[in-house]
Amino acid sequence: MxxxxxxxxxxxxxxxxxxxxxxxxxxxxxxxxxxxxxxxxHGIEELVLQQVFQESKKFFSLPLDEKMKLGYKDHRGYTPMFAETLDPSSKIKGDFKEGFYIGPAKFSDSQVDANQWPSDDVLPCWRATMESYYEKMLAVGKSLISLIALALDLDDLFFEKIGALYQPMAFLRLLHYPGT
Structure with a gap:
């Protein structure tokens, strides 16, 4: 400040x-x-967080053409620098960041994993690390949403009872902001 x-x-x-x-x-x-x-x-071990950061760094260090093989579709995959705009009124065309989105493996009734994953030849530990982290974060979110229900003077199982947690649409969004 x-x-x-x-x-x-x-x-x-x-x-x-x-x-x-x-x-x-x-x-x-x-x-x-x-x-x-x-x-x-929250229960997510420091080692897990370190692995997520290490694997993210490896991914964002790949050449652009390798990352673009996993281009954004169905709310998953890679978004290159300036592809997204948080503030549409900004005079700058696009945000100075790149990202990668991971969502629930099974979407709706589909049995196909809609996520896009780097090849094991390129990043052998990446998928397992991110899937594990996604599941751990989803568990944290479920614990937190119960407390939020209480904070709203609702029953702690309110969101679960209305089915808000049955097919979660939670997405993990990895972001990389290059230093300037």
Missing amino acids: AGNAEQLELPLIDLSSPDRACSAKSIRKACVDHGFFYLVN
């Missing part, structure tokens, strides 16, 4: 806390006051 502007400190929400009512209250306050929070003690 520039000058003497006050630095914003986001609240920490401890997913491992046994006091779910307190956690839900903290989530509500964080969302109302800040719109964001940090989630700690």
